[in-house]
Amino acid sequence: MSVLQSIVDGVALGAVYALVAVGLALVFGVMRLINFAHGELITAGGYTLALTAAFPKIASVTITVVVCIALALLMERVAFRPLRAASPTTTLVATFAVAFALQGVWLIAFGPEGRTADVLASLNQRVFEGDLDVRWITVTMLAVGGLLLGGTAFLLGRTTIGLQMRAAAADFRAARLLGVRADTVISFAFVLAGLLAAAVAILLTVQRPLVTPTFGLEVTILGLVGVVVGGIDRLGTATLGGFAIGFLTSVLGDALPADERVFLPSFVFLLVILVLLLRPAGLFARPSKTAVERV
Amino acid sequence: MTRARRFADGAVEFLVPACLIVLVGVVGGFMAPGTEEDFIAALVAVTIVIALHVFVGNSGVLSFGHISFVALGAFAAGLMTIPATVKPTLMPELFPFLAEHDVGNIPSLVLAAALGGLFAALVGIPLMRLSGLAAGIATLAVLEITHNVLRFWEKIGPGAKTLSLVPETTGLFQATVGALIAAAAAIAFRRSPPGRKLRASREDPPAAQAVGINIHRQRLLAFTISGALAGFAGGLMVHQLGSITTEQVYLDLTFLTLAMLVIGGASSLWGAVVGALLVSFLDSFLLNAENGTNVVVAELTLPNGSSIVILGVLLALMLILRSGGITGGREASLPFLRAALAAPPPPPGAGRAQDERPERTVLDV
Amino acid sequence: MSRPRTWAGRARRTGPRVTDPILEIEGLEVRYGPVPAVRGIDLRVGRGEIVGVIGPNGAGKSSTLHAVMGAVPVHGGEVRLRGVAITGGRPEDIVRAGVALVPEGRHIFAGLTVEDNLNLGLVGRRAGNGHQVDLAWIGGLFPVVEEFRSRPAGALSGGQQQQLAIARALLAGPDVLLLDEPSLGLAPTVVETVWDALRQIRDRGVTIVLVEQRAQITVALADRTYVLTGGRVRATLTPSDAHDTARLVAAYFGS
Numbered sequence A: 001m002s003v004l005q006s007i008v009d010g011v012a013l014g015a016v017y018a019l020v021a022v023g024l025a026l027v028f029g030v031m032r033l034i035n036f037a038h039g040e041l042i043t044a045g046g047y048t049l050a051l052t053a054a055f056p057k058i059a060s061v062t063i064t065v066v067v068c069i070a071l072a073l074l075m076e077r078v079a080f081r082p083l084r085a086a087s088p089t090t091t092l093v094a095t096f097a098v099a100f101a102l103q104g105v106w107l108i109a110f111g112p113e114g115r116t117a118d119v120l121a122s123l124n125q126r127v128f129e130g131d132l133d134v135r136w137i138t139v140t141m142l143a144v145g146g147l148l149l150g151g152t153a154f155l156l157g158r159t160t161i162g163l164q165m166r167a168a169a170a171d172f173r174a175a176r177l178l179g180v181r182a183d184t185v186i187s188f189a190f191v192l193a194g195l196l197a198a199a200v201a202i203l204l205t206v207q208r209p210l211v212t213p214t215f216g217l218e219v220t221i222l223g224l225v226g227v228v229v230g231g232i233d234r235l236g237t238a239t240l241g242g243f244a245i246g247f248l249t250s251v252l253g254d255a256l257p258a259d260e261r262v263f264l265p266s267f268v269f270l271l272v273i274l275v276l277l278l279r280p281a282g283l284f285a286r287p288s289k290t291a292v293e294r295v
Numbered sequence B: 001m002t003r004a005r006r007f008a009d010g011a012v013e014f015l016v017p018a019c020l021i022v023l024v025g026v027v028g029g030f031m032a033p034g035t036e037e038d039f040i041a042a043l044v045a046v047t048i049v050i051a052l053h054v055f056v057g058n059s060g061v062l063s064f065g066h067i068s069f070v071a072l073g074a075f076a077a078g079l080m081t082i083p084a085t086v087k088p089t090l091m092p093e094l095f096p097f098l099a100e101h102d103v104g105n106i107p108s109l110v111l112a113a114a115l116g117g118l119f120a121a122l123v124g125i126p127l128m129r130l131s132g133l134a135a136g137i138a139t140l141a142v143l144e145i146t147h148n149v150l151r152f153w154e155k156i157g158p159g160a161k162t163l164s165l166v167p168e169t170t171g172l173f174q175a176t177v178g179a180l181i182a183a184a185a186a187i188a189f190r191r192s193p194p195g196r197k198l199r200a201s202r203e204d205p206p207a208a209q210a211v212g213i214n215i216h217r218q219r220l221l222a223f224t225i226s227g228a229l230a231g232f233a234g235g236l237m238v239h240q241l242g243s244i245t246t247e248q249v250y251l252d253l254t255f256l257t258l259a260m261l262v263i264g265g266a267s268s269l270w271g272a273v274v275g276a277l278l279v280s281f282l283d284s285f286l287l288n289a290e291n292g293t294n295v296v297v298a299e300l301t302l303p304n305g306s307s308i309v310i311l312g313v314l315l316a317l318m319l320i321l322r323s324g325g326i327t328g329g330r331e332a333s334l335p336f337l338r339a340a341l342a343a344p345p346p347p348p349g350a351g352r353a354q355d356e357r358p359e360r361t362v363l364d365v
Numbered sequence C: 001m002s003r004p005r006t007w008a009g010r011a012r013r014t015g016p017r018v019t020d021p022i023l024e025i026e027g028l029e030v031r032y033g034p035v036p037a038v039r040g041i042d043l044r045v046g047r048g049e050i051v052g053v054i055g056p057n058g059a060g061k062s063s064t065l066h067a068v069m070g071a072v073p074v075h076g077g078e079v080r081l082r083g084v085a086i087t088g089g090r091p092e093d094i095v096r097a098g099v100a101l102v103p104e105g106r107h108i109f110a111g112l113t114v115e116d117n118l119n120l121g122l123v124g125r126r127a128g129n130g131h132q133v134d135l136a137w138i139g140g141l142f143p144v145v146e147e148f149r150s151r152p153a154g155a156l157s158g159g160q161q162q163q164l165a166i167a168r169a170l171l172a173g174p175d176v177l178l179l180d181e182p183s184l185g186l187a188p189t190v191v192e193t194v195w196d197a198l199r200q201i202r203d204r205g206v207t208i209v210l211v212e213q214r215a216q217i218t219v220a221l222a223d224r225t226y227v228l229t230g231g232r233v234r235a236t237l238t239p240s241d242a243h244d245t246a247r248l249v250a251a252y253f254g255s
Helices: A003-031 A038-051 A057-083 A088-110 A136-158 A160-170 A172-177 A182-207 A215-230 A235-255 A258-278 B003-029 B033-059 B066-081 B105-127 B132-152 B172-191 B193-203 B205-210 B215-241 B251-264 B269-290 B306-321 B335-341 C007-011 C061-068 C091-097 C114-122 C135-141 C143-147 C158-170 C188-203 C215-221 C245-253
Strands: B293-295 B298-300 C021-032 C035-046 C050-054 C076-081 C099-102 C176-180 C207-212 C224-229 C232-237
Touching (some): A003 A160, A003 A215, A003 A235, A038 A088, A038 A182, A038 A215, A057 A182, A088 A215, A088 B306, A136 A182, A160 A172, A172 A182, A215 A258, B003 B033, B003 B172, B033 B066, B066 B132, B066 B251, B105 B132, B105 B215, B172 B193, B193 B215, B205 B215, B251 B269, B251 B306, B269 B306, C021 C207, C035 C050, C035 C061, C035 C207, C050 C061, C061 C099, C061 C207, C099 C158, C135 C143, C135 C188, C158 C176, C207 C215, C215 C245, C232 C245
Parallel strands (some): C176 C207
Antiparallel strands (some): C021 C035, C021 C076
16 A cells, blocks of 8 residues: 555544544543544434435434434433532543443444434545545545534634633633523533534444444544644644554554554553553644643 | 451441441342342442442542543453453454463452452543642543453454453352452551551641641552552443443443442442442332332333433432531541540541542532 | 620620621631631722731632632631632632632743733633733733743743733732732742732732731731631731731740
């Protein structure tokens, strides 16, 4: 496989993981909550696509977005609002619980075999003939990824609600004392997270049409790892971390000889450990600014 | 505190959970074979959760990776107790020294503990410098690596296939003794100087360092002991099931044991035992219900997966309502004994589970 | 009409009766876990007054302000704004009711620009009440804030940040401005600038509650100053007491 091919595929996967990272980082920013259950939003999106496969594509996609956002808001209202005063590690375990509970729900509702969601399978076709294998899905991943990331950046940087979210992320009490509504800002973060999760689900099902109860879990673990490795305190570094993990996973997978490819996760996670040891606050975080958790 | 009071406290802290463990073992003996299995499983769960508690409860650092030590112990003990005559046929790729030898039950458990401890020490040397989120992710990475290697490296095990034909040597007696050993180790460590230093570092890391406590060293010690106990528990587990797969010692078990620990109360042995027993029996009951079971008056068949949903909801509720768990993280104590020896009330920090102390204002998010 | 809650209250000197109170605190109790911070205090703030609250560290001054803002849970007593109880309200609602806090340590958003910080101040403004926020006047009060508009707020000096924090709080158009130790870490000349601004703010009709550790300058500025120690009001001082050291000491340490 050529280097260029590897890079193209890497960037595409990186874009998807960047979207996962943004969803995680937005919620962490306003709530200091690491949402392990973010993956269940993605799984929900996948199942919705599977169930609406017979509908026109636009309807299917729209319904998926609505479902993901609704589930995100429900999660916040029922499970996370009571945990607003807890520490990040407590909430991590709680979101872990919510994630597993939801996986059980998928198991009950849809069984372990999974459903097929081939709504946008047509995107698997090649864009042009030649040595470089670029499919429409790759182009879509890059386009959608870029659009959503850019949109989020614009939202945060240039709108009032975005300003409020940035303030809340920096200093929640001071923000509230100025009149920033906690509920509004947090709900908005979850709406965005739901939207991003839906996008990830839609993009992933093109190349992985089988949706099982653990569909979103693997992506979330890697996304979460990427966010922490990049630096969870800031949206920019978290997104970069997510992108880096996606890119690395893809490129490393191409680079490894065939019989060692099964050990790809081990290589990736070894690198993760290494990075965390050298830069526990995050690879891209500024070393002087952050409070390093090290003894 | 007088020596007598200290000793009495320690004795009570061990004896109360120990009696509960023994009670479970004894009652299990009167049960039908199917139910007896549930009791044995509960005791094995107790051992795993005690192992987890020794580290998480004392250090306040979350570890997602402990099941990798259980996995190592389970696969090692299981592999080495399969008769050498059968091994090569089951797993042709094995390293010769693994395929040609087998050991007895007790040696395999010792081996499991040793391997667990060794692996934990190796992993701990770099990792114990981390705290909080970084530690959680790093230990998760260890779990992922262990799972990946065990699943695909056919020179050391069955790979993706089930490791079967393991002699089922874990009966009620062995499971009970195993849990008791773990409990004794937990209390011994907790009351030892390293244990107390570690708990000091949990409450206030900078203050602990200021008085000369080497946090890294204390954590590493706890991690190693914890890893050894976890490996030992893995050995018990594989000999109870008679087989093991990599998926059985991966995320689901991580979630389950974490739930047990948190629901019971992470920072005390009593919490670990109570939580493990409660959740284990509940889980067994729910799993049986998924297959159709008699609940006193009616037939109850739950759909597959209900047990996970219910446990997940329970865990979330417990964290919301009472993050210290059922026991509030307090060790077992007998009130009259306490009063008789006039022990001082526990310090305010004793009730917290493994999370750091959040500020109390409404504003805090 | 409220009466003192305990026998001790009868002996307390609460100062002259305030005829048109805009903010009333009655029997306020605040606890952090088992630790009491405010043990039942009565404060009355009249419209257009500057009221000082002084006392040593841990006296409960900050807790009082935070209790008014709804930032800490109240365990007893009541807070009334224009006669209406606001106890236990949420900070974001209380801001919109017309009370703004300049917190201790300023808590400006260092990573955001000065302009962003100011825009955040507008978030809590009381729209639809006919309340116009006079941006020009606020800009005139603190010209340095205008000058640094597009710089990150973290680049400002301590004194400039304090001015930014006050400007930001004023942008919500409050009737009552609470300040928590604004002179902390500021050089005397800067303190004088801030004190001057406070006088102008009061002249504009905004009521001010000023919590400080520096007794003399506060007593000199305020119409009345409560002395808080150990979570209780011990005495009330007037500007004429500002240079009476013996009186100040007696007030602080009890007589």
